[in-house]
Amino acid sequence: MNILLVLATSLVVLTGTSGAPAHAAVGRPDTYVVSGEPGVLPEGIAVTRTGTMYVTSVATGAVYRGDVRHRWLRPFLPGGSDGRTRAAGVHVDRAGRLFVAGYDTATLFVYDLDGRLLAKRSAVTGAALNDLVITDHAVYVTDSTGGTIWRATLDGGRVGPLVPWLLPSNFPAVPGFLNGIVATADGRLALVADQGTGEPGSERLWRIDLADATASEVAVSGGQLGADGLLLEGDRLYGVVNFPDPAGGYRFAVNLAVLDGDLRATRVVRQSHTAGLEQSPTTLARDHDRLLWVNSQLNATAPAPPFTVTEVPGLR
Numbered sequence: 001m002n003i004l005l006v007l008a009t010s011l012v013v014l015t016g017t018s019g020a021p022a023h024a025a026v027g028r029p030d031t032y033v034v035s036g037e038p039g040v041l042p043e044g045i046a047v048t049r050t051g052t053m054y055v056t057s058v059a060t061g062a063v064y065r066g067d068v069r070h071r072w073l074r075p076f077l078p079g080g081s082d083g084r085t086r087a088a089g090v091h092v093d094r095a096g097r098l099f100v101a102g103y104d105t106a107t108l109f110v111y112d113l114d115g116r117l118l119a120k121r122s123a124v125t126g127a128a129l130n131d132l133v134i135t136d137h138a139v140y141v142t143d144s145t146g147g148t149i150w151r152a153t154l155d156g157g158r159v160g161p162l163v164p165w166l167l168p169s170n171f172p173a174v175p176g177f178l179n180g181i182v183a184t185a186d187g188r189l190a191l192v193a194d195q196g197t198g199e200p201g202s203e204r205l206w207r208i209d210l211a212d213a214t215a216s217e218v219a220v221s222g223g224q225l226g227a228d229g230l231l232l233e234g235d236r237l238y239g240v241v242n243f244p245d246p247a248g249g250y251r252f253a254v255n256l257a258v259l260d261g262d263l264r265a266t267r268v269v270r271q272s273h274t275a276g277l278e279q280s281p282t283t284l285a286r287d288h289d290r291l292l293w294v295n296s297q298l299n300a301t302a303p304a305p306p307f308t309v310t311e312v313p314g315l316r
Contacts, residue, residue, distance in 0.1 A: 001043055001058055001088050001103060001130055001144065002179075002195070002228045002242065002282055002298060028287070029071045032309040034064050034294075040307045044090040044101070044131070045229075045294045047285040055294060055309060056087035058103060063087055068287050073309075082117050084109055089131035089141075089283070095157070101129040101141055108132070108141055108152065110159055121162035123150050131180050131229070131283075135187035135210065140165070142192060147175040149192065149208070166208065171215045176202055180230030180239060180283070183210065189263050191218065193227040193239060200244060202226070207263050216264070223255050223268030229283030229293070235259045237266060238315075240284055240293060250299070252281045254291065254312050272315035277301075281312075290316055 034042045034055045041059035051068040060079030066072060077100075079085065086103035093099065097118060100109040106127040110119040123129060128145040134154070141150040141162070151165035168174045176196035183190045190210055196202025203226020205218040218225075227239025237257045245251045251274040257266040272291075275281050278300045281293040291312035297303035 001128070002280065002296070028068050030311045032066060032068075032071055032073060032292075034073050034307045034309060035062075035075075036305045036307075038305055039303070040305070041296055041298055041303060042294050042307050042309070043088050043282050043296050043298075045283050045285045045292065045309060046090045046092050046098075047287045047292065048092050051287070052092075053285075053287075053292075053309070054090050054092070054098065056090045056100060058086055058088055058296070058298070061085040061087045061102070061105070063090065063098070063100060077111065077115055082109060082120060083107065088129070091132055091134055093134045093139075093154075099132055099134060099139055101132050103130060104128050104145075108139070108150075108162055118157075119159040121152050121159060123162050123164070130178065133181045133183045133190060135183050137187065138210075140181060140183070140190060140210075142178040142181050144177050144179060147171070147178060149178070149181075166213055166215060170213065171206065172217055173204070175204075175206075180227045182230045182232035182237070184232070184263070191230065191232065191237065191263060193225060193230055195226045195228070203241075205266070218259075218263065219265040220257070221265075221267045223257070223271065225255060225257055225266065225268065227255070228281075231284055231286060231291070233286070235261075238284060238291065240281055250277055251275070252277075252279065254281075254284060254293065254315050256315060270315060273313035275313075284312060 043058040044056040061084040062079035063077040064073040065076035088103040089101040098111040147168035149166040153160035180193040190208040192206040194204040205225040231238040254272040256270040280299040284293040
């Protein structure tokens with residue numbers, strides 16, 4: 001979930017991967033309809049290598065599923081089931097399990113691909129579990145309001161308890177709003193986006209050593225990477241960012257940055273075309289030779305169906 005929504009709604013008391021496949025996504029829709037129902041507000045997205053797409057609803061907790069060859073997604077996990085009244089980050093692990101971060105339900109949900117609940121792991125009350133990354137040995141989840149990274153061990157088919165693994169005091173500076181998280185293919189390092197306080201310039205990108213649980217700040221030049229969704233492909237890091245526009249509003253875009261060999265510095269080298277508050281893109285995923293992002297409408301004046309996923313314009 002983007003910090004813009006959290007800041008606005010607080011006024012009313014609401015709120016590792018390998019490189020991309022080389023083959024083209026020929027004949028696939030450039031727009032996907034997550035739902036034609038009102039009030040869905042999609043947020044997270046995952047696309048598997050076989051072309052299955054999962055999209056979450058932060059408003060209802062529903063998870064939708066579709067095929068990238070077809071325009072329409074369908075309900076997969078009903079909103080509210082298993083206590084899942086919110087859903088943000090979503091990922092599928094190598095074993096085919098679906099992990100869903102439940103935002104302010106403070107719960108991580110794990111399902112098989114038939115929709116059967118395999119595990120339900122809770123953080124402390126008040127935690128906002130936003131995004132997650134899965135390595136061979138653990139799942140790491142960002143807590144936006146608590147400034148904490150939570151961790152659950154993965155041992156075969158078992159998902160361990162969710163424990164606070166990296167606390168605000170373990171960062172060089174107290175995080176403002178932890179959001180997107182990715183890990184290197186070898187599972188040695190993670191990158192975590194911190195959207196800060198909402199003030200321009202307060203954003204940070206953190207480098208996390210997963211072996212010794214230490215955090216350091218990545219030196220970012222050429223643009224910002226205090227992102228909502230992140231995508232890491234080798235030394236290329238993509239992030240969905242937002243920034244003020246000259247008219248006094250906000251624009252959203254995907255920034256592409258190139259990282260140094262040890263992930264201690266990065267430079268933004270390209271930016272996609274932008275979208276406005278009515279679209280409010282949140283997270284992104286790779287589908288073959290293109291990028292897709294979720295049009296959440298979280299900051300729209302009057303969110304209205306259809307709620308969609310579209311190609312990121314002007315960047316691959």
